[in-house]
């Protein structure tokens with residue numbers, strides 16, 4: 297029996313303890329079954345901002361930035377903007393002293409609009425368009441992470457010396473994560489293969505471009521990776537490559553970017569990422585390999601996205617209807633795959649909780665579904681909810697701060713939810729709800 301199957305059978309207090317790790321640390325029990333989030337009752341936030349709504353606990357995001365900086369004080373922490381970008385969040389990231397990884401001119405435009413320091417920005421992307429490259433050069437971003445031979449030539453022609461660049465390497469390391477987000481293994485679209493020699497060829501090409509200044513190497517083995525050993529192995533392989541480049545070209549590269557991908561717990565019982573262990577073992581692996589190859593230790597960069605914002609987010613939904621099928625009960629809510637495509641894309645699992653009232657009955661396993669025209673529009677399968685859950689109830693889904701707002705669509709012409717930040721009892725609308733007028737405004741008839 298899995299923990300998810302076991303949960304409905306557990307008493308409230310044991311279930312509460314198991315669930316504690318997947319909610320932001322500010323969450324407290326409120327009156328009559330409510331939950332306090334950043335000092336405000338969830339039911340009050342739902343009444344004020346409507347549902348569905350993405351909530352973000354500002355203090356939790358900032359605390360996570362600080363934890364990264366403390367655990368890895370000598371390492372550059374570059375927040376991966378693809379996980380959640382809006383001006384409010386990027387301001388927190390800038391204030392907390394992190395760098396920023398963007399992967400399009402669009403993400404860069406948001407960063408630029410709040411004056412995110414250009415020298416702390418890295419531009420990523422396996423297929424950067426000329427517009428992406430021009431925008432990066434125009435803003436003077438610190439580093440561009442090169443991902444194809446075409447891009448090396450294009451950037452070489454557009455840039456002015458010394459445009460700092462890294463070369464993205466595919467180290468051939470398995471992050472043991474979902475196939476769709478495993479980027480360290482061979483035979484996929486990202487980076488230059490280490491095993492085939494493509495990475496060394498890319499370095500040669502960069503060195504031949506007078507406008508580019510190669511400052512380091514980059515790799516990213518995937519997302520939602522929990523095994524520190526995979527990062528360690530990638531670090532060792534990357535230092536090995538740096539040593540070969542040193543021997544071949546006399547190159548001393550001052551930077552090594554090990555990407556992001558640190559896993560977070562989505563369900564009760566999922567392990568938390570061992571940040572202290574990661575810090576210690578990466579440091580050891582890099583120092584040891586550098587000493588063994590007699591090359592200087594590079595400055596490390598990491599690019600966490602999910603692990604900075606996911607656990608700070610909660611999504612609120614209103615139940616629209618409850619349908620009792622022959623083998624399961626469907627609880628349908630006013631959102632779905634347009635605000636959270638992760639279950640359909642990656643088979644992602646979530647916990648769901650009734651808030652705003654006390655349940656009169658015990659728990660049973662139900663399937664929470666969305667309002668979209670697809671049978672696969674499932675938000676959470678076999679989750680425990682009270683037997684008396686009914687239309688109008690408020691549901692809260694934790695761990696939705698990353699890859700929710702950023703992956704959202706307006707499928708079925710359903711407007712995207714607002715993003716609301718909450719801190720010390722004050723709620724602030726960061727991104728307003730997408731309206732029918734917004735949707736119609738783009739349609740020129």
Ligand SMILES: Cc1ncc(COP(=O)(O)O)c(C=O)c1O
Nearest residue numbers: 376516519556557599600601602
């Ligand atoms: C190059 C790069 N860096 C960082 C990240 C951030 O990953 P995560 O949000 O899993 O930390 C990604 C996404 O997987 C990425 O592609």
Ligand SMILES: N[C@@H](CCCC[NH3+])C(=O)O
Nearest residue numbers: 378477519520638642699
């Ligand atoms: N969108 C993915 C993560 C992608 C990581 C970006 N390279 C997720 O929701 O898990």
